[in-house]
Amino acid sequence: MPQRPRTARSDGRLTYAAMLSPAIVLLSIFVFVPVALVLYGSLFRFGLTSAEWTFVGLSNYVRAMGDGVFWIALRNNIIIVVGSIVLQVGFGTLLAAVLDRGITVGNTVLRTIIFAPMVISSVAVGLIWLIILDPNVGPLVSLVKAMGLTPPRLGFLGDPSISIWVVLGIASWQYTGFMMVLILAGLQAVPKELYQAAALDGATGLRAFWHITLPAIRNILIVAVLITTVGGFKVFDLIFVTTGGGPANATQVLSTWIYFQAFNLGNTGYADAISVILLAIAVLLGWAQLKSSRRA
Amino acid sequence: MSDVKISGLRKSYGRFEAIKGVDLTVADGEFVVMVGPSGCGKSTLLRTIAGLEGADEGAIAVGGRDVTHEEPADRGVAMVFQNYALYPHMNVSGNMSFGLRMAGMAKDKIAAAVERAAGILNIGDHLDKQPKALSGGQKQRVAIGRAITRQPEVFLFDEPLSNLDAALRTKMRVELGRLHADLGATMIYVTHDQTEAMTMADRIVVLRDGLVEQVGSPRELYNRPVGRFVAGFLGSPRMNVVPARLTRREGDRITVSIDGLDDMTRPLDVTKGKDLREGDTVFVGIRPEAFGPPEDSGRRFALKIRVVENLGRETLVYGTPQGFVSDESDAEDGDLVIQFARQKDVRPGQTIDIGLSASALYIFDDAGLTRSFPNDH
Amino acid sequence: MNTRRLNATTLVLYGFVGLMSLIVLLPVIYMIMAAFKTRTSMFVSPLALPESLSFETFERAWGVGVGGFMVNSLLVTFLSVVVIVIVSGMAAYALSQMRGWVGQAIYLMIVAGFAIPVQAVLVPVFQIMSGAGLLNSRLALVLPYAAYGIPFTVILFYAFFLDFPKELEEAARLDGCSRFQAFVRVILPLSGPAIASAAIFQSVFIWNEFILALLVLTRRGLKTLPVGILDLQGEFTSDWPAVLAGLTLATLPLLILFVLAQKYFVRSLAGLGK
Numbered sequence: 001m002p003q004r005p006r007t008a009r010s011d012g013r014l015t016y017a018a019m020l021s022p023a024i025v026l027l028s029i030f031v032f033v034p035v036a037l038v039l040y041g042s043l044f045r046f047g048l049t050s051a052e053w054t055f056v057g058l059s060n061y062v063r064a065m066g067d068g069v070f071w072i073a074l075r076n077n078i079i080i081v082v083g084s085i086v087l088q089v090g091f092g093t094l095l096a097a098v099l100d101r102g103i104t105v106g107n108t109v110l111r112t113i114i115f116a117p118m119v120i121s122s123v124a125v126g127l128i129w130l131i132i133l134d135p136n137v138g139p140l141v142s143l144v145k146a147m148g149l150t151p152p153r154l155g156f157l158g159d160p161s162i163s164i165w166v167v168l169g170i171a172s173w174q175y176t177g178f179m180m181v182l183i184l185a186g187l188q189a190v191p192k193e194l195y196q197a198a199a200l201d202g203a204t205g206l207r208a209f210w211h212i213t214l215p216a217i218r219n220i221l222i223v224a225v226l227i228t229t230v231g232g233f234k235v236f237d238l239i240f241v242t243t244g245g246g247p248a249n250a251t252q253v254l255s256t257w258i259y260f261q262a263f264n265l266g267n268t269g270y271a272d273a274i275s276v277i278l279l280a281i282a283v284l285l286g287w288a289q290l291k292s293s294r295r296a
Numbered sequence: 297m298s299d300v301k302i303s304g305l306r307k308s309y310g311r312f313e314a315i316k317g318v319d320l321t322v323a324d325g326e327f328v329v330m331v332g333p334s335g336c337g338k339s340t341l342l343r344t345i346a347g348l349e350g351a352d353e354g355a356i357a358v359g360g361r362d363v364t365h366e367e368p369a370d371r372g373v374a375m376v377f378q379n380y381a382l383y384p385h386m387n388v389s390g391n392m393s394f395g396l397r398m399a400g401m402a403k404d405k406i407a408a409a410v411e412r413a414a415g416i417l418n419i420g421d422h423l424d425k426q427p428k429a430l431s432g433g434q435k436q437r438v439a440i441g442r443a444i445t446r447q448p449e450v451f452l453f454d455e456p457l458s459n460l461d462a463a464l465r466t467k468m469r470v471e472l473g474r475l476h477a478d479l480g481a482t483m484i485y486v487t488h489d490q491t492e493a494m495t496m497a498d499r500i501v502v503l504r505d506g507l508v509e510q511v512g513s514p515r516e517l518y519n520r521p522v523g524r525f526v527a528g529f530l531g532s533p534r535m536n537v538v539p540a541r542l543t544r545r546e547g548d549r550i551t552v553s554i555d556g557l558d559d560m561t562r563p564l565d566v567t568k569g570k571d572l573r574e575g576d577t578v579f580v581g582i583r584p585e586a587f588g589p590p591e592d593s594g595r596r597f598a599l600k601i602r603v604v605e606n607l608g609r610e611t612l613v614y615g616t617p618q619g620f621v622s623d624e625s626d627a628e629d630g631d632l633v634i635q636f637a638r639q640k641d642v643r644p645g646q647t648i649d650i651g652l653s654a655s656a657l658y659i660f661d662d663a664g665l666t667r668s669f670p671n672d673h
Numbered sequence: 674m675n676t677r678r679l680n681a682t683t684l685v686l687y688g689f690v691g692l693m694s695l696i697v698l699l700p701v702i703y704m705i706m707a708a709f710k711t712r713t714s715m716f717v718s719p720l721a722l723p724e725s726l727s728f729e730t731f732e733r734a735w736g737v738g739v740g741g742f743m744v745n746s747l748l749v750t751f752l753s754v755v756v757i758v759i760v761s762g763m764a765a766y767a768l769s770q771m772r773g774w775v776g777q778a779i780y781l782m783i784v785a786g787f788a789i790p791v792q793a794v795l796v797p798v799f800q801i802m803s804g805a806g807l808l809n810s811r812l813a814l815v816l817p818y819a820a821y822g823i824p825f826t827v828i829l830f831y832a833f834f835l836d837f838p839k840e841l842e843e844a845a846r847l848d849g850c851s852r853f854q855a856f857v858r859v860i861l862p863l864s865g866p867a868i869a870s871a872a873i874f875q876s877v878f879i880w881n882e883f884i885l886a887l888l889v890l891t892r893r894g895l896k897t898l899p900v901g902i903l904d905l906q907g908e909f910t911s912d913w914p915a916v917l918a919g920l921t922l923a924t925l926p927l928l929i930l931f932v933l934a935q936k937y938f939v940r941s942l943a944g945l946g947k
């Protein structure tokens with residue numbers, strides 16, 4: 001078929017390519033090339049600044065499988081994920097439902113307060129709680145003592161058997177409001193006629209919540225769960241500031257363990273291997289998010 | 297001179313070919329209306345003329361100048377869209393002057409051009425309003441005004457009135473006709489509305505599946521459609537088409553037979569289409585207004601009335617003919633539509649006699665080509 | 674009777690939400706209150722109110738450079754957000770106009786970037802930065818922040834641009850705009866809500882970003898607030914009131930801004946659910 005050459009001008013390809021290129025360049029340098037580099041680096045033993053790279057095959061991955069702290073870190077990530085879903089999405093849903101239909105006066109004020117920690121940096125949140133939970137000067141210890149109970153001897157964050165749960169609590173303090181707002185936006189999109197129809201059918205209060213509200217916001221709940229899950233695997237700041245992964249690695253998570261291996265111990269190749277595992281989890285979750293939002 | 301000459305135009309979207317080789321010449325100052333079923337490529341053709349889509353093949357010339365590879369703004373065309381496409385962040389005069397400002401025209405000249413266009417369209421009072429503060433009709437006027445200020449050689453309209461209500465549409469139709477007369481510009485106009493097509497057009501172009509089916513004056517197209525497609529497309533209610541059998545062929549005369557009716561003999565156009573033989577299936581087309589009183593029509597049949605639409609000036613009767621069924625009409629289930637040019641006192645359930653004169657028939661072959669026209673066309 | 678039961682329910686609901694608000698509020702109130710205490714009273718009576726309203730702790734914290742951290746954060750956040758909005762806006766617009774599989778493929782690639790957390794590519798990002806000699810420069814934050822902000826912003830803008838009738842761009846082109854001019858003169862001026870939403874969203878994240886800043890900034894003069902306030906802890910070993918004063922200085926401005934513009938914050942952040 002004879003075809004006249006199309007002019008690039010009227011086709012617009014050049015313009016669009018030019019408009020796309022800054023984004024593609026930035027993403028390549030800081031996202032795609034680094035992904036390739038972790039995959040590559042995970043097969044080597046090398047130091048952060050040394051030029052000497054030794055090919056070690058999959059032994060960094062084998063090492064991870066035998067590394068007790070790696071498993072603790074993974075377990076802690078899962079604890080944070082599951083705990084956050086229960087606490088943040090759970091309470092977030094309840095709060096959102098109450099703000100949406102339960103109460104009518106003062107909603108904005110209450111919503112603003114509960115959402116506020118979201119805009120504070122996790123570092124500041126960690127430091128505030130570090131002081132609140134301090135075994136010597138912290139008000140919480142005094143409060144517990146004043147109530148006639150004995151606080152943990154090493155402090156709330158110093159006791160390896162509970163410290164990860166305390167971190168979970170702090171994270172939930174920060175993000176429950178975010179989940180509430182997210183879900184509230186979903187609730188407000190539910191047509192009010194639905195509740196009126198349900199009321200005529202005899203479903204009010206809790207039964208309406210169960211039979212009308214929850215199904216109507218199913219999709220947004222899935223999104224909330226996925227955001228929380230992804231966030232739970234990415235958690236770093238809070239742990240770095242409050243416990244540094246301690247006591248005795250009891251609160252390590254994957255990201256802090258990567259950081260310590262790479263930047264404190266110089267096991268850069270090993271850090272890359274753990275990064276690849278974290279990456280695989282993140283990509284899997286991202287894919288799940290994409291699929292669920294397509295269906296939504 | 298601002299004629300538009302389109303030759304061998306093709307345009308594909310991926311593997312789908314939307315325009316399959318269109319040749320069309322629009323004379324200077326002519327008002328051409330394009331019609332065709334949804335998805336036949338009317339908008340695509342218009343947008344390719346405007347330069348919003350690049351042509352894959354073929355050429356477009358405006359005023360004798362090849363503009364196939366020009367930018368839209370350099371083609372000397374202006375376009376008015378169905379959804380107005382006014383810039384929401386500019387007021388009316390901003391909308392109308394945007395093109396001139398882009399061209400770097402002097403301020404006083406721009407002001408004069410806007411004023412002139414606003415005067416023509418009677419929107420001088422609204423120049424400072426934002427588009428969202430305008431009614432639909434005013435928006436469309438501004439959109440047309442935006443086209444006028446640039447003094448284009450050719451105006452392109454893509455269903456400009458279809459978002460307006462019926463009364464406003466009629467009013468704007470008349471106004472557009474006046475505008476065309478005043479400006480004397482070439483206009484290409486896409487519409488779904490038969491009335492617009494019949495009343496406004498110097499010539500109508502019927503498009504079908506990316507090809508030009510027929511071009512001609514409104515009367516030409518109505519009276520002498522090249523085939524079943526154009527015949528069915530123009531006219532409302534549409535033509536009734538009834539299958540028939542060719543029972544005798546004598547040179548350029550054929551006799552066709554419809555079950556329940558006497559045979560009818562008609563002249564045959566032998567210059568086109570395949571050779572017709574006895575036993576072939578043909579299709580007989582009868583416009584709803586072409587039925588006559590049973591007394592003086594020659595043929596007659598009984599019609600069981602199912603629906604009556606009394607339109608005041610005329611009456612539409614939908615009913616089941618006895619002995620045969622239609623292949624195509626605005627009625628369902630093989631029924632016929634019959635139009636009486638007066639008020640008629642009939643009711644559903646009733647059976648009435650309908651007359652049919654052989655001289656009122658169109659005859660199509662099974663490829664859809666018109667092989668015989670009514671006597672007076 | 675019915676109304677009384679209704680009142681009891683309402684009371685329970687208010688109790689629940691009120692309790693949650695209190696749990697959120699108390700640590701913040703404590704932070705501000707304890708910042709006014711002395712080191713001794715922190716030890717002796719942790720729960721007591723401060724004896725006097727002296728801003729001496731705030732002066733000490735300010736001396737560490739909270740003001741400088743804030744300026745750095747402002748600068749980095751502002752620059753990053755500007756880059757994100759411009760770069761993502763252009764990319765999203767091009768994608769919304771492109772037909773066919775090339776555009777689709779690029780869009781999918783950008784969306785895929787959304788799934789990749791910086792935590793999983795710390796080592797190579799550090800290597801790239803140090804290789805380029807960018808450690809301890811603002812550019813070393815602005816560029817990766819921009820990169821990590823792009824996927825979400827492109828998704829947001831893309832959906833927004835798709836809602837524009839394409840005739841708007843076409844009308845502009847007939848009026849003499851190039852494609853890029855049509856974007857700048859017609860599409861951008863109409864994108865205020867999307868831009869505001871993206872800007873707020875990214876600002877909150879970049880203002881609080883910690884891990885990259887921790888990696889690439891070691892010079893005090895460049896540190897942003899999150900890494901800067903971590904220094905408070907080291908600076909004032911067991912001088913808790915000063916740490917809390919520093920935290921108050923660091924968090925209160927954004928909190929106040931949030932309260933004033935909470936409607937926009939909430940709308941922007943809730944957009945993540947879409």
Ligand SMILES: Nc1ncnc2c1ncn2[C@@H]1O[C@H](COP(=O)(O)OP(=O)(O)OP(=O)(O)O)[C@@H](O)[C@H]1O
Nearest residue numbers: 309312314332333334335336337338339340341772
């Ligand atoms: N951007 C596009 N990508 C792919 N196919 C397209 C595109 N635009 C139009 N088409 C296809 O090209 C054909 C012609 O479309 P066009 O819009 O020209 O029809 P139309 O005659 O204007 O119809 P309508 O009367 O409904 O406006 C249609 O089948 C349509 O699906």
Ligand SMILES: [Mg+2]
Nearest residue numbers: 338339340454
């Ligand atoms: Mg169309």
